[in-house]
Amino acid sequence: MKLLSVAVVVALIIGSAAQENKRPAPPGLPCHHAKYQCWTEWFDSDNPRNGDREILRRLRRRYRGKICPRPIDIEARTLSGLTPEQAGDVIAKSDTKTGFICRKRDQPDRECEDYKVRFSCPPPYCADPVCWTQWYDRDNPSGTGDWETLSALRRRYGDEICKEPLYIEAVTTDELTPAANTRQNFHIYNPTTGFVCRNKDQKVGNCMDYKVRFGCPCNH
Structure with a gap:
């Protein structure tokens, strides 16, 4: 595995395994002082043969109606569940306008992991607030x-x-x-x-x- 480094997406929001494994939700937090936010399903439209590009406009065409018009945030994980910084990849782009781009030429070993992405949207695009x-x-x-x-x-x-x-x-x-x-x-x-x-x-x-x-x- 590559060295732990952070030249990556944003916002790294970690711990989604709890949702993916569908285990019972842990004790929660009252929403009176919190920001209400939830996530779409994971999308994977590309493979890393020439780098991994999960471009938002392409994802919209492929997964029609599943991504909100103005996403609040984006999260990327490898197919094995690692964050980009855990995988050690240098990420060229990760935002809610373009999507996610990992270029082979930016990596010390000239290889990108295979990534999936998801977006933070208001309901009804996602179910888990x-x-x-x-x-x-x-x-x-x-x-x-x-x-x-x-x-x-x-x-x-x-x-x-x-x-x-x-x-x-x-x-x-x-x-x-x-x-x-x-x-x-x-x-x-x-x-x-x-x-x-x-x-x-x-x-x-x-x-x-x-x-x-x-x-x-x-x-x-």
């Missing part, structure tokens, strides 16, 4: 790095965060750049542990200052 917490910024990178761990955030914010988050998002505190687009390396980035950026893992400089939020099942 996600309620997002507020943004949390507990630490700054002046020491060993930026440590926004779930355990530490729970100690500070109590039951604002559900017991079993399904997703996590991280952005910089200054320009709100998705962590996946900063090209920094992350020690931990998952919804069950939280987010850790260590200064010693960066090729140049120190970690940026990040804030995180968690995606939880909704309680209405």
